[in-house]
Amino acid sequence: MSDDSLPAPAPVRTAAVIPAAGRGVRLGPGAPKALRTLGGTPMLIHAVRALAASRSVSLVVVVAPPDGAAEVKSLLDAHALPDRTDFVVVPGGETRQESVKLGLDALPPGHDIVLVHDAARPLVPVDTVDAVIEAVREGAPAVVPGLPLADTVKEVEPAAVPGGPEPVVATPERARLRAVQTPQGFDRATLLRAHETVTDEVTDDAGMVERLGLTVVVVPGHEEAFKVTRPLDLVLAEAVLARRRLNDGY
Numbered sequence: 001m002s003d004d005s006l007p008a009p010a011p012v013r014t015a016a017v018i019p020a021a022g023r024g025v026r027l028g029p030g031a032p033k034a035l036r037t038l039g040g041t042p043m044l045i046h047a048v049r050a051l052a053a054s055r056s057v058s059l060v061v062v063v064a065p066p067d068g069a070a071e072v073k074s075l076l077d078a079h080a081l082p083d084r085t086d087f088v089v090v091p092g093g094e095t096r097q098e099s100v101k102l103g104l105d106a107l108p109p110g111h112d113i114v115l116v117h118d119a120a121r122p123l124v125p126v127d128t129v130d131a132v133i134e135a136v137r138e139g140a141p142a143v144v145p146g147l148p149l150a151d152t153v154k155e156v157e158p159a160a161v162p163g164g165p166e167p168v169v170a171t172p173e174r175a176r177l178r179a180v181q182t183p184q185g186f187d188r189a190t191l192l193r194a195h196e197t198v199t200d201e202v203t204d205d206a207g208m209v210e211r212l213g214l215t216v217v218v219v220p221g222h223e224e225a226f227k228v229t230r231p232l233d234l235v236l237a238e239a240v241l242a243r244r245r246l247n248d249g250y
C-alpha cells in the first residue's frame with residue numbers, strides 16, 4: 001500500500017573521482033600522461049567527458065598532478081562539458097591510492113555512490129559507466145567492470161636477477177579470471193572506510209574493499225575501456241577514436 005502523503009525518496013546521487021596525477025613513466029618521456037593528447041584533446045578531457053556522459057553523475061572530482069591543479073582547471077574551463085555536472089580539481093599524491101584518497105577528501109556530502117575512474121582509460125563507453133552505477137544501486141557495495149582473459153596466465157617465482165628465468169608456480173584456471181577496469185563503483189561509506197582502514201598499497205580500490213572482507217562483484221567491462229599504459233596503447237586509442245569520429249561524429 002502506498003502513502004501519497006509521504007515525501008518521495010531523495011534520488012541517489014553519484015560522484016566520480018578521476019585520479020589523473022600519474023606521470024606515465026611506462027608511456028615514455030613527455031607531459032604527465034593525463035595531459036597528453038588523443039585526437040588533439042587531452043586524455044583527461046576524454047575521461048571526464050566519458051564519466052559526465054552518464055546522466056547519473058552530478059559531480060566529477062579530478063585529481064591533478066601535484067603541481068598541475070591550475071593547469072587542469074584551465075583545461076576544464078576551455079573544453080565543452082555538460083552543464084548539469086559540477087567539477088572540482090584537487091592536487092594528487094605520490095601514488096594512485098594517495099591520489100584517490102585526496103579526491104575522496106574533497107567530496108561534499110550528498111553523493112551516496114562514488115565511482116573511481118582512471119584518467120588513463122579515456123574511452124570507456126557510457127553504457128559501462130551506467131552498468132556499474134546500476135549494480136551499486138541494486139545493492140552491491142563494490143562493483144568492477146571486467147573482461148575474460150585472452151592469454152593464459154602463469155604465477156611465477158620472481159627471477160633471481162632482472163631478466164633471468166622465472167620458475168612457474170601455478171597456472172590459475174583462466175575461465176575464472178577477469179582483467180578488471182574502471183570505473184569501479186562503490187557505496188560511498190564502504191569506499192571511505194576502505195581508504196581509512198587499508199594502509200598497504202593495493203592496485204585498485206575494489207581490492208581495498210576486499211580487504212575489509214566485503215564482497216566485490218564484477219559486471220561486464222568493455223574492450224574500449226582499456227588503459228593507456230604503454231606507447232602501443234596510444235596507437236590503439238587513436239585508432240578507436242578515429243573510428244568513433246567516422247562512425248558517430250564523436
Ligand SMILES: Nc1ccn([C@@H]2O[C@H](COP(=O)(O)OP(=O)(O)OP(=O)(O)O)[C@@H](O)[C@H]2O)c(=O)n1
Nearest residue numbers: 019020021022023024025026094095099119120
Ligand atoms: N600518483 C598517482 C599515480 C597514478 N595516478 C592515476 O592513476 C591512474 C592509473 O595509473 P597508471 O595508468 O598506472 O598511471 P601512471 O602512474 O601515470 O603510469 P606509470 O606507472 O606508467 O607512471 C592514472 O589515471 C594516473 O594518472 C594518480 O592519480 N596519482
Ligand SMILES: C[C@](O)(CO)[C@H](O)COP(=O)(O)O
Nearest residue numbers: 096118180181182203204227
Ligand atoms: C585500477 C586499475 O586500472 C584496474 O585495472 C589498475 O589496477 C591500475 O593499475 P596501475 O598499475 O596503477 O596502472
